[in-house]
Amino acid sequence: MGSGGVAIAALPTVICLKVPFSDGLGGGNKQQLQYVFVLSLVGSVAFFFLMPIAEGSPFHTNFHYVCHFSIMVMGGLCYLQRDKLVCNGLWKDALAMVVSFVAYFVILKIGKGQCGIRYYSQVLALVPLHLFVYYFYKMCSYSWCQRAFQTPVFGRIIAIIAALTLEIYVVQFSIITNQFNQLFPLNILIVFVLIAFAAYLLKVLTSLFLAILSKEHLVWKEIVKV
Structure with missing residues:
Protein backbone atom coordinates (compact mmCIF):
# COMPACT_ATOMS: atom_id res chain seq x y z
CA MET A 1 0.00 0.00 0.00
CA GLY A 2 1.41 3.40 -0.97
CA SER A 3 1.62 6.48 1.24
CA GLY A 4 -1.66 7.81 -0.11
CA GLY A 5 -3.45 4.53 0.54
CA VAL A 6 -2.12 4.38 4.09
CA ALA A 7 -3.32 7.94 4.73
CA ILE A 8 -6.83 7.17 3.48
CA ALA A 9 -7.03 3.90 5.44
CA ALA A 10 -5.92 5.64 8.65
CA LEU A 11 -8.30 8.59 8.27
CA PRO A 12 -11.13 7.16 10.44
CA THR A 13 -8.68 6.35 13.23
CA VAL A 14 -7.28 9.87 13.45
CA ILE A 15 -10.73 11.45 13.27
CA CYS A 16 -11.91 9.23 16.14
CA LEU A 17 -8.88 10.30 18.17
CA LYS A 18 -9.00 14.01 17.37
CA VAL A 19 -12.68 14.81 17.63
CA PRO A 20 -13.32 13.63 21.23
CA PHE A 21 -10.16 15.20 22.67
CA SER A 22 -9.94 18.47 20.75
CA ASP A 23 -12.24 20.29 23.19
CA GLY A 24 -10.84 18.52 26.27
CA LEU A 25 -7.23 19.36 25.55
CA GLY A 26 -7.97 22.81 24.25
CA GLY A 27 -10.37 23.65 27.04
CA GLY A 28 -8.04 22.41 29.75
CA ASN A 29 -10.33 19.75 31.25
CA LYS A 30 -7.65 18.15 33.42
CA GLN A 31 -9.91 15.90 35.48
CA GLN A 32 -11.52 14.35 32.41
CA LEU A 33 -8.10 13.74 30.88
CA GLN A 34 -6.86 12.15 34.10
CA TYR A 35 -9.74 9.66 33.97
CA VAL A 36 -8.89 8.86 30.36
CA PHE A 37 -5.22 8.38 31.32
CA VAL A 38 -6.05 5.93 34.13
CA LEU A 39 -8.52 4.01 31.97
CA SER A 40 -6.04 3.80 29.10
CA LEU A 41 -3.37 2.41 31.46
CA VAL A 42 -5.79 -0.17 32.84
CA GLY A 43 -6.78 -1.03 29.28
CA SER A 44 -3.12 -1.49 28.30
CA VAL A 45 -2.48 -3.91 31.17
CA ALA A 46 -5.68 -5.84 30.47
CA PHE A 47 -4.88 -6.05 26.74
CA PHE A 48 -1.37 -7.32 27.51
CA PHE A 49 -2.67 -10.29 29.50
CA LEU A 50 -5.48 -11.06 27.05
CA MET A 51 -3.49 -10.83 23.81
CA PRO A 52 -1.79 -13.91 22.29
CA ILE A 53 1.77 -14.54 23.51
CA ALA A 54 4.17 -12.73 21.20
CA GLU A 55 7.19 -14.53 19.74
CA GLY A 56 9.27 -11.36 19.91
CA SER A 57 8.60 -8.19 21.85
CA PRO A 58 4.92 -7.65 22.69
CA PHE A 59 5.57 -3.94 22.26
CA HIS A 60 6.15 -4.57 18.54
CA THR A 61 2.72 -6.15 18.04
CA ASN A 62 -0.75 -4.56 17.99
CA PHE A 63 -0.14 -3.89 21.69
CA HIS A 64 1.93 -0.96 20.43
CA TYR A 65 -1.22 0.90 19.40
CA VAL A 66 -2.84 0.31 22.79
CA CYS A 67 -0.01 1.09 25.19
CA HIS A 68 1.14 4.26 23.42
CA PHE A 69 -2.30 5.85 23.66
CA SER A 70 -1.84 6.50 27.40
CA ILE A 71 1.50 8.15 26.60
CA MET A 72 -0.22 10.60 24.25
CA VAL A 73 -2.80 11.37 26.95
CA MET A 74 0.01 11.83 29.48
CA GLY A 75 1.62 14.32 27.12
CA GLY A 76 -1.59 16.35 27.18
CA LEU A 77 -1.64 16.21 30.98
CA CYS A 78 1.99 17.32 31.21
CA TYR A 79 1.22 20.30 29.01
CA LEU A 80 -1.89 21.30 30.95
CA GLN A 81 0.01 21.06 34.26
CA ARG A 82 3.33 22.36 32.96
CA ASP A 83 3.41 25.15 35.58
CA LYS A 84 3.37 22.53 38.36
CA LEU A 85 6.22 20.39 36.99
CA VAL A 86 9.32 20.51 39.15
CA CYS A 87 12.54 20.61 37.12
CA ASN A 88 15.49 19.45 39.23
CA SER A 141 11.15 22.50 29.28
CA TYR A 142 14.59 24.07 29.72
CA SER A 143 15.90 27.12 27.87
CA TRP A 144 18.06 25.11 25.42
CA CYS A 145 14.94 23.80 23.72
CA GLN A 146 13.50 27.29 23.33
CA ARG A 147 16.75 28.44 21.73
CA ALA A 148 16.73 25.43 19.40
CA PHE A 149 13.17 26.20 18.29
CA GLN A 150 14.22 29.74 17.43
CA THR A 151 16.77 28.56 14.86
CA PRO A 152 15.29 28.80 11.33
CA VAL A 153 16.01 25.29 10.01
CA PHE A 154 16.08 23.07 13.10
CA GLY A 155 13.13 24.85 14.69
CA ARG A 156 10.97 24.44 11.59
CA ILE A 157 11.81 20.73 11.25
CA ILE A 158 10.94 20.03 14.89
CA ALA A 159 7.74 22.06 14.61
CA ILE A 160 6.62 20.02 11.58
CA ILE A 161 7.38 16.70 13.29
CA ALA A 162 5.54 17.85 16.42
CA ALA A 163 2.50 18.85 14.36
CA LEU A 164 2.42 15.42 12.69
CA THR A 165 3.06 13.33 15.82
CA LEU A 166 -0.38 11.71 15.96
CA GLU A 167 -0.44 11.00 12.23
CA ILE A 168 3.10 9.56 12.30
CA TYR A 169 2.07 7.33 15.22
CA VAL A 170 -0.88 5.97 13.22
CA VAL A 171 0.80 5.34 9.83
CA GLN A 172 4.35 4.32 10.76
CA PHE A 173 3.90 0.55 11.06
CA SER A 174 2.15 0.39 7.70
CA ILE A 175 5.16 1.98 6.01
CA ILE A 176 8.24 0.75 7.89
CA THR A 177 9.98 -1.73 5.60
CA ASN A 178 13.31 -3.49 5.17
CA GLN A 179 13.29 -3.11 1.38
CA PHE A 180 15.86 -0.32 1.55
CA ASN A 181 18.22 -1.98 4.05
CA GLN A 182 20.93 -2.34 1.41
CA LEU A 183 21.10 1.46 1.29
CA PHE A 184 21.97 1.81 5.01
CA PRO A 185 22.20 4.42 6.51
CA LEU A 186 20.27 6.20 3.74
CA ASN A 187 17.36 3.79 4.26
CA ILE A 188 16.55 5.47 7.60
CA LEU A 189 16.06 8.81 5.88
CA ILE A 190 14.04 7.27 3.02
CA VAL A 191 11.63 5.46 5.34
CA PHE A 192 11.24 8.54 7.54
CA VAL A 193 10.43 10.72 4.53
CA LEU A 194 7.79 8.18 3.39
CA ILE A 195 6.28 8.12 6.88
CA ALA A 196 6.27 11.93 7.11
CA PHE A 197 4.67 12.24 3.65
CA ALA A 198 1.90 9.77 4.50
CA ALA A 199 1.38 11.53 7.86
CA TYR A 200 1.05 14.88 6.07
CA LEU A 201 -1.51 13.47 3.62
CA LEU A 202 -3.44 12.05 6.56
CA LYS A 203 -3.38 15.41 8.35
CA VAL A 204 -4.67 17.20 5.25
CA LEU A 205 -7.46 14.65 4.76
CA THR A 206 -8.42 14.90 8.44
CA SER A 207 -8.48 18.72 8.34
CA LEU A 208 -10.58 18.62 5.17
CA PHE A 209 -13.06 16.14 6.65
CA LEU A 210 -13.42 18.09 9.92
CA ALA A 211 -13.84 21.34 7.97
CA ILE A 212 -16.66 19.78 5.95
CA LEU A 213 -18.34 18.56 9.15
CA SER A 214 -18.14 22.05 10.66
CA LYS A 215 -20.19 23.41 7.72
CA GLU A 216 -17.92 26.45 7.50
CA HIS A 217 -16.32 27.80 4.35
CA LEU A 218 -13.30 25.74 3.33
CA VAL A 219 -10.05 27.64 3.82
CA TRP A 220 -7.53 25.62 1.83
CA LYS A 221 -4.59 27.52 3.28
CA GLU A 222 -5.55 26.29 6.75
CA ILE A 223 -6.33 22.77 5.54
CA VAL A 224 -2.88 22.21 3.99
CA LYS A 225 -1.09 24.07 6.77
CA VAL A 226 1.21 22.04 9.01
Whole structure:
Protein backbone atom coordinates (compact mmCIF):
# COMPACT_ATOMS: atom_id res chain seq x y z
CA MET A 1 0.00 0.00 0.00
CA GLY A 2 1.41 3.40 -0.97
CA SER A 3 1.62 6.48 1.24
CA GLY A 4 -1.66 7.81 -0.11
CA GLY A 5 -3.45 4.53 0.54
CA VAL A 6 -2.12 4.38 4.09
CA ALA A 7 -3.32 7.94 4.73
CA ILE A 8 -6.83 7.17 3.48
CA ALA A 9 -7.03 3.90 5.44
CA ALA A 10 -5.92 5.64 8.65
CA LEU A 11 -8.30 8.59 8.27
CA PRO A 12 -11.13 7.16 10.44
CA THR A 13 -8.68 6.35 13.23
CA VAL A 14 -7.28 9.87 13.45
CA ILE A 15 -10.73 11.45 13.27
CA CYS A 16 -11.91 9.23 16.14
CA LEU A 17 -8.88 10.30 18.17
CA LYS A 18 -9.00 14.01 17.37
CA VAL A 19 -12.68 14.81 17.63
CA PRO A 20 -13.32 13.63 21.23
CA PHE A 21 -10.16 15.20 22.67
CA SER A 22 -9.94 18.47 20.75
CA ASP A 23 -12.24 20.29 23.19
CA GLY A 24 -10.84 18.52 26.27
CA LEU A 25 -7.23 19.36 25.55
CA GLY A 26 -7.97 22.81 24.25
CA GLY A 27 -10.37 23.65 27.04
CA GLY A 28 -8.04 22.41 29.75
CA ASN A 29 -10.33 19.75 31.25
CA LYS A 30 -7.65 18.15 33.42
CA GLN A 31 -9.91 15.90 35.48
CA GLN A 32 -11.52 14.35 32.41
CA LEU A 33 -8.10 13.74 30.88
CA GLN A 34 -6.86 12.15 34.10
CA TYR A 35 -9.74 9.66 33.97
CA VAL A 36 -8.89 8.86 30.36
CA PHE A 37 -5.22 8.38 31.32
CA VAL A 38 -6.05 5.93 34.13
CA LEU A 39 -8.52 4.01 31.97
CA SER A 40 -6.04 3.80 29.10
CA LEU A 41 -3.37 2.41 31.46
CA VAL A 42 -5.79 -0.17 32.84
CA GLY A 43 -6.78 -1.03 29.28
CA SER A 44 -3.12 -1.49 28.30
CA VAL A 45 -2.48 -3.91 31.17
CA ALA A 46 -5.68 -5.84 30.47
CA PHE A 47 -4.88 -6.05 26.74
CA PHE A 48 -1.37 -7.32 27.51
CA PHE A 49 -2.67 -10.29 29.50
CA LEU A 50 -5.48 -11.06 27.05
CA MET A 51 -3.49 -10.83 23.81
CA PRO A 52 -1.79 -13.91 22.29
CA ILE A 53 1.77 -14.54 23.51
CA ALA A 54 4.17 -12.73 21.20
CA GLU A 55 7.19 -14.53 19.74
CA GLY A 56 9.27 -11.36 19.91
CA SER A 57 8.60 -8.19 21.85
CA PRO A 58 4.92 -7.65 22.69
CA PHE A 59 5.57 -3.94 22.26
CA HIS A 60 6.15 -4.57 18.54
CA THR A 61 2.72 -6.15 18.04
CA ASN A 62 -0.75 -4.56 17.99
CA PHE A 63 -0.14 -3.89 21.69
CA HIS A 64 1.93 -0.96 20.43
CA TYR A 65 -1.22 0.90 19.40
CA VAL A 66 -2.84 0.31 22.79
CA CYS A 67 -0.01 1.09 25.19
CA HIS A 68 1.14 4.26 23.42
CA PHE A 69 -2.30 5.85 23.66
CA SER A 70 -1.84 6.50 27.40
CA ILE A 71 1.50 8.15 26.60
CA MET A 72 -0.22 10.60 24.25
CA VAL A 73 -2.80 11.37 26.95
CA MET A 74 0.01 11.83 29.48
CA GLY A 75 1.62 14.32 27.12
CA GLY A 76 -1.59 16.35 27.18
CA LEU A 77 -1.64 16.21 30.98
CA CYS A 78 1.99 17.32 31.21
CA TYR A 79 1.22 20.30 29.01
CA LEU A 80 -1.89 21.30 30.95
CA GLN A 81 0.01 21.06 34.26
CA ARG A 82 3.33 22.36 32.96
CA ASP A 83 3.41 25.15 35.58
CA LYS A 84 3.37 22.53 38.36
CA LEU A 85 6.22 20.39 36.99
CA VAL A 86 9.32 20.51 39.15
CA CYS A 87 12.54 20.61 37.12
CA ASN A 88 15.49 19.45 39.23
CA GLY A 89 18.16 20.48 36.74
CA LEU A 90 18.85 19.57 33.13
CA TRP A 91 21.47 16.90 33.85
CA LYS A 92 19.43 15.23 36.60
CA ASP A 93 16.39 14.99 34.36
CA ALA A 94 18.60 13.81 31.49
CA LEU A 95 20.05 11.07 33.72
CA ALA A 96 16.55 10.00 34.79
CA MET A 97 15.52 9.85 31.14
CA VAL A 98 18.51 7.66 30.24
CA VAL A 99 17.92 5.35 33.22
CA SER A 100 14.26 4.95 32.18
CA PHE A 101 15.34 4.22 28.61
CA VAL A 102 17.78 1.52 29.74
CA ALA A 103 15.31 0.03 32.25
CA TYR A 104 12.71 -0.38 29.50
CA PHE A 105 15.03 -2.55 27.39
CA VAL A 106 16.36 -4.46 30.41
CA ILE A 107 12.83 -5.53 31.35
CA LEU A 108 12.11 -6.58 27.76
CA LYS A 109 15.40 -8.51 27.66
CA ILE A 110 14.44 -10.46 30.78
CA GLY A 111 11.04 -11.55 29.44
CA LYS A 112 11.40 -11.64 25.66
CA GLY A 113 11.01 -15.15 24.29
CA GLN A 114 10.40 -16.57 27.76
CA CYS A 115 7.38 -18.30 29.29
CA GLY A 116 5.26 -17.82 32.37
CA ILE A 117 6.11 -15.10 34.89
CA ARG A 118 9.20 -13.94 33.01
CA TYR A 119 7.19 -13.32 29.86
CA TYR A 120 4.38 -11.45 31.64
CA SER A 121 6.92 -9.39 33.60
CA GLN A 122 7.35 -7.39 30.38
CA VAL A 123 4.19 -5.49 31.26
CA LEU A 124 6.33 -3.70 33.87
CA ALA A 125 8.12 -2.01 30.96
CA LEU A 126 5.11 0.32 30.79
CA VAL A 127 6.52 2.13 33.83
CA PRO A 128 9.95 3.17 32.42
CA LEU A 129 8.32 3.75 29.02
CA HIS A 130 6.06 6.42 30.50
CA LEU A 131 8.85 7.78 32.71
CA PHE A 132 11.14 8.15 29.69
CA VAL A 133 8.56 10.31 27.91
CA TYR A 134 7.86 12.27 31.11
CA TYR A 135 11.53 13.11 31.69
CA PHE A 136 12.05 13.86 28.02
CA TYR A 137 9.21 16.38 28.29
CA LYS A 138 10.92 17.91 31.33
CA MET A 139 14.21 18.13 29.43
CA CYS A 140 12.44 20.05 26.68
CA SER A 141 11.15 22.50 29.28
CA TYR A 142 14.59 24.07 29.72
CA SER A 143 15.90 27.12 27.87
CA TRP A 144 18.06 25.11 25.42
CA CYS A 145 14.94 23.80 23.72
CA GLN A 146 13.50 27.29 23.33
CA ARG A 147 16.75 28.44 21.73
CA ALA A 148 16.73 25.43 19.40
CA PHE A 149 13.17 26.20 18.29
CA GLN A 150 14.22 29.74 17.43
CA THR A 151 16.77 28.56 14.86
CA PRO A 152 15.29 28.80 11.33
CA VAL A 153 16.01 25.29 10.01
CA PHE A 154 16.08 23.07 13.10
CA GLY A 155 13.13 24.85 14.69
CA ARG A 156 10.97 24.44 11.59
CA ILE A 157 11.81 20.73 11.25
CA ILE A 158 10.94 20.03 14.89
CA ALA A 159 7.74 22.06 14.61
CA ILE A 160 6.62 20.02 11.58
CA ILE A 161 7.38 16.70 13.29
CA ALA A 162 5.54 17.85 16.42
CA ALA A 163 2.50 18.85 14.36
CA LEU A 164 2.42 15.42 12.69
CA THR A 165 3.06 13.33 15.82
CA LEU A 166 -0.38 11.71 15.96
CA GLU A 167 -0.44 11.00 12.23
CA ILE A 168 3.10 9.56 12.30
CA TYR A 169 2.07 7.33 15.22
CA VAL A 170 -0.88 5.97 13.22
CA VAL A 171 0.80 5.34 9.83
CA GLN A 172 4.35 4.32 10.76
CA PHE A 173 3.90 0.55 11.06
CA SER A 174 2.15 0.39 7.70
CA ILE A 175 5.16 1.98 6.01
CA ILE A 176 8.24 0.75 7.89
CA THR A 177 9.98 -1.73 5.60
CA ASN A 178 13.31 -3.49 5.17
CA GLN A 179 13.29 -3.11 1.38
CA PHE A 180 15.86 -0.32 1.55
CA ASN A 181 18.22 -1.98 4.05
CA GLN A 182 20.93 -2.34 1.41
CA LEU A 183 21.10 1.46 1.29
CA PHE A 184 21.97 1.81 5.01
CA PRO A 185 22.20 4.42 6.51
CA LEU A 186 20.27 6.20 3.74
CA ASN A 187 17.36 3.79 4.26
CA ILE A 188 16.55 5.47 7.60
CA LEU A 189 16.06 8.81 5.88
CA ILE A 190 14.04 7.27 3.02
CA VAL A 191 11.63 5.46 5.34
CA PHE A 192 11.24 8.54 7.54
CA VAL A 193 10.43 10.72 4.53
CA LEU A 194 7.79 8.18 3.39
CA ILE A 195 6.28 8.12 6.88
CA ALA A 196 6.27 11.93 7.11
CA PHE A 197 4.67 12.24 3.65
CA ALA A 198 1.90 9.77 4.50
CA ALA A 199 1.38 11.53 7.86
CA TYR A 200 1.05 14.88 6.07
CA LEU A 201 -1.51 13.47 3.62
CA LEU A 202 -3.44 12.05 6.56
CA LYS A 203 -3.38 15.41 8.35
CA VAL A 204 -4.67 17.20 5.25
CA LEU A 205 -7.46 14.65 4.76
CA THR A 206 -8.42 14.90 8.44
CA SER A 207 -8.48 18.72 8.34
CA LEU A 208 -10.58 18.62 5.17
CA PHE A 209 -13.06 16.14 6.65
CA LEU A 210 -13.42 18.09 9.92
CA ALA A 211 -13.84 21.34 7.97
CA ILE A 212 -16.66 19.78 5.95
CA LEU A 213 -18.34 18.56 9.15
CA SER A 214 -18.14 22.05 10.66
CA LYS A 215 -20.19 23.41 7.72
CA GLU A 216 -17.92 26.45 7.50
CA HIS A 217 -16.32 27.80 4.35
CA LEU A 218 -13.30 25.74 3.33
CA VAL A 219 -10.05 27.64 3.82
CA TRP A 220 -7.53 25.62 1.83
CA LYS A 221 -4.59 27.52 3.28
CA GLU A 222 -5.55 26.29 6.75
CA ILE A 223 -6.33 22.77 5.54
CA VAL A 224 -2.88 22.21 3.99
CA LYS A 225 -1.09 24.07 6.77
CA VAL A 226 1.21 22.04 9.01
